[in-house]
Amino acid sequence: MFPLSHMLKSFVRKGTLKVIDAEGKTHVFGGREPGPDVTMRLTDPTLYRTLFTNPELAAGEAYMDGRMSFEGSTLRDFLTLFSINRLSLGSYPLQKVLKRVSIGLRRFQQANPIGKAQKNVAHHYDIGNEFYRLFLDRGMQYSCAYFASDDDTLEEAQHNKLRLIASKLGLKPGQKVLDIGSGWGDMVLYLARIADIQAVGVTLSKEQCRLANEKAKALGLADRVRFELRDYRDLSERFDRIVSVGMFEHVGVHHYNEFFAKVNDLLTDDGVMLLHSIGHMSPPGTASPWLRKYIFPGAYSPALSEVFTSVEQNSLWVTDLEFLRLHYAKTLAHWERRFQANRAKVAAMYDERFCRMWEFYLISAEMMFRTGSQLVFHMQLAKKRDAMPIQRDYITDTQRALIALERERGIVPA
Structure with missing residues (x-):
């Protein structure tokens, strides 16, 4: 099993990994620190090479194909073990070299010009609304929720997120609002229900756009809210407020200047933007090769x-910054439990390999937030330093006022 065994000796510093190879021989790799005890069976000897050269991609593919399985332990145990030992894997000489090469190719890996961006979005979001209904909240929000309490349901936590973001926008009657990457519409629909605004949501997903417009019509908001299948870079009108939730992750590093230059162009002089995005607390790197290939291209x-x-570089003030650290781990845990509860339905819609792919995605993503370097940030941006109050108390005060308004108007979690 060499050279894989050599790398695993260096890799497993916390917990224990027992590998049963294709010939039935057991190899034990134990760390000096406590951690999960995982037994992994490999049925394909070619995995010795592919796991050595590209462990993240090869492990995901092997699990999807059934060439990797677990005995007396679970995929969650393995991905926890992998996550807590990630730094030691990254320090292995071959992996350090491959990381440098990958960083050098980022421009190509994250290319999202107009046209290709829509193809990348369609790969993930246009696989069917009915699939997403099986594990998302009832409003179908596909981004980090905000848990005011550990006892919050997924629906309550997602509603909390909408309220938190709204409290940072300082909405006023008659304002024009843009939602970049509007998903299935709940963010901008919430804003239209709590404030007298005109709103536009843009998405590159046909499935999302269709359903979001249906929801606007059902809520009686179609006269003030519309959703368009459109790239934000094609917009020219100006907006008082811009919000973007879970879209920035699809922009790509080499398009960041283009993104913020467009935000600057679209905002009125006293306009404000709230950017909700995944980020990480470690130095610049690259996306997981497995995630990039199977889940989120680009x-x-x-x-x-x-x-x-x-x-x-684009003359914008960062007027507020907040980090949601473990909230996405909690969100993903809710999604994974709902996915498992509906696994038979997913298998009937697609197939077993698809189910295993999504199991690997949901659990590995949770681990990135629970034990890895991932986080979610709220970045409030403006052209003017005093576009929003200079004391932060207004955010909490506005949330309390919105709770009272929601009760008055009968607005409850979807």
Whole structure:
């Protein structure tokens, strides 16, 4: 099993990994620190090479294909073990070289020009609304929720997120609002229900656009809210407020200047933007090769240093910054439980390989937020330093006022 065995000796520093190879021989790799005890069976000897040269991609593919399985332990146990030992894997000489090469190719990996961006979005979001209904909240929000309490349901936590973002926008009657990457519409529909605004949501997903417009019509908001199948870069009108939730991860580092320059162009002089995005607390890197190939082509979650550089170059003030650290781990755990509860339905819609792919995605993503370097940030941007109050108390005060308004208007979690 060499050279894979050599790398695994260096890799497993916390917990224990027992590998049963294709010939039935057991190899034990134990760390000096406590952690999960995982037994993994490999049925294909070619995995010795592919796991050595590209462990993240090869492990995901092997699990999808059934060439990797677990005995007396689970995929969650393995991905936890992998996540807590990630730094030691990255320090292995071959992996350090491959990471440098991958960083050098980022421009090609994250290319999202107009046209290709829509193809990348369609790969993930246009696989069917009915599939997403099986594990998302009833409003179908596909981004980090906000858990005011550990006892919050997924629906309550997603509603909390809408309220939190609204409290940072400082909405006023008659304002024009843009939602970049509007998904299935709940963000901008919530804003239209709590404020007298005109709103536009743009998405590159045909499935999302269709359903979002149906929801606007059902709520009686079609006269004030519309959703368009359109790239934000094609817009020319100006807006008082811009919000973007879970879209920035699809922009790509080499498009950041283009993104923030367009935001600057679209905002009125006293306009405000709230950007909700995944990021990470480690230096700039690359997206997981497995995630990039099977789940989110062209996607990347940035280091904050990469975001600030482009913001500074495009004359925007960062007027507020907040980090949601474990909230996405909790969100993903809810999604994974709902996915497993509906696994038979997913298998009937697609196939077993698809189910295993999504299991690998949901659990590995949770681990990135629970034990890895991923986080979610809220970045409030403006052209003017005093576009929003200079004391932060207004955010909490506005949330309390919105709770009272929601009760008055009968607005409850979807």
